Amino acid sequence: MPRLILLRHGQSQWNLENRFTGWWDVDVTEKGEAEARAAGALLKDKGLLPDVAFTSLQTRAIKTLHFALEAAGILWIPETKDWRLNERHYGGLTGLDKAETAAKHGDEQVKVWRRSFDIPPPVMDKGSEFDLSAEPRYADIDTPMTESLKDTIARVLPYYEGSIVPHLHAGSTVLVAAHGNSLRALEKHLSGISDEEITGLEIPTGQPIVYELDNDLKVLDRYYLSER
Numbered sequence: 493m494p495r496l497i498l499l500r501h502g503q504s505q506w507n508l509e510n511r512f513t514g515w516w517d518v519d520v521t522e523k524g525e526a527e528a529r530a531a532g533a534l535l536k537d538k539g540l541l542p543d544v545a546f547t548s549l550q551t552r553a554i555k556t557l558h559f560a561l562e563a564a565g566i567l568w569i570p571e572t573k574d575w576r577l578n579e580r581h582y583g584g585l586t587g588l589d590k591a592e593t594a595a596k597h598g599d600e601q602v603k604v605w606r607r608s609f610d611i612p613p614p615v616m617d618k619g620s621e622f623d624l625s626a627e628p629r630y631a632d633i634d635t636p637m638t639e640s641l642k643d644t645i646a647r648v649l650p651y652y653e654g655s656i657v658p659h660l661h662a663g664s665t666v667l668v669a670a671h672g673n674s675l676r677a678l679e680k681h682l683s684g685i686s687d688e689e690i691t692g693l694e695i696p697t698g699q700p701i702v703y704e705l706d707n708d709l710k711v712l713d714r715y716y717l718s719e720r
Contacts, residue, residue: 494660496682496703497535497542497667497717498675500695501556502527507697510590512613514582515636516622520552520559527698528556532563534717535667535700542667544570544659548577548674549629556698557669575633576651579671583638584614586622607691612640641673641691648677660709675701682711 502524506513520528535541541564547557554573561567585593585605594602605613616623616637625635636643659666668678672695680690682703695701702720704713 494663494705495665498701499531499669500672500675500697501552502698504552512582512585512588514579514586515624516586517551520555525559528559529563531698531700532560536564538717541566543664545667546572546656547669549573549575550578553669574651576647577670577674580644580673581636581639582613583616609687609691610640610642612638644673645677648674649681
């Protein structure tokens, strides 16, 4: 029986500071590391060990994956990193304090930027301190300067279909350690969540979400591993 395990990265420094992060490369906190290790220990305890893993090109997700795999005793399994599993790009909001941004622009406007399905935040200025277009890790792509959730889904799902689905069809247990919005993209697809409802889906940090699938990859069950 194929299984897909989704794991949002452990708490990051900018999660702690309540700042818009997006593509900026922020490390996990001590709490974030503990969350990741606890997730791996839970996988081991429940006997639900992945055969293969996928993650983004962002440190907080990569470290979460490695901490979890180490705690589970399977640091050796194959892993693939890809930018298409990166967090949604928050454009010109990157680095800003969320409360201060709401005070400046109003709660409703910030809610639109954060939670609407197809309205992106303001475009990041070229050459700003958070502009990653010259980063070696993104040398082969046209780096986005802002993204809506719809834009994020448009890059995540083709990657899922082309790179992750073949492992699932082979009956593997696959772990994807990624970010709130890239995982929302997968949850929307798997659970058939509407455009309106998906923006309200909360994905907690460091909590493995398990999808039990049939051989046609139809969802048989979805649950938090901590609740089983």
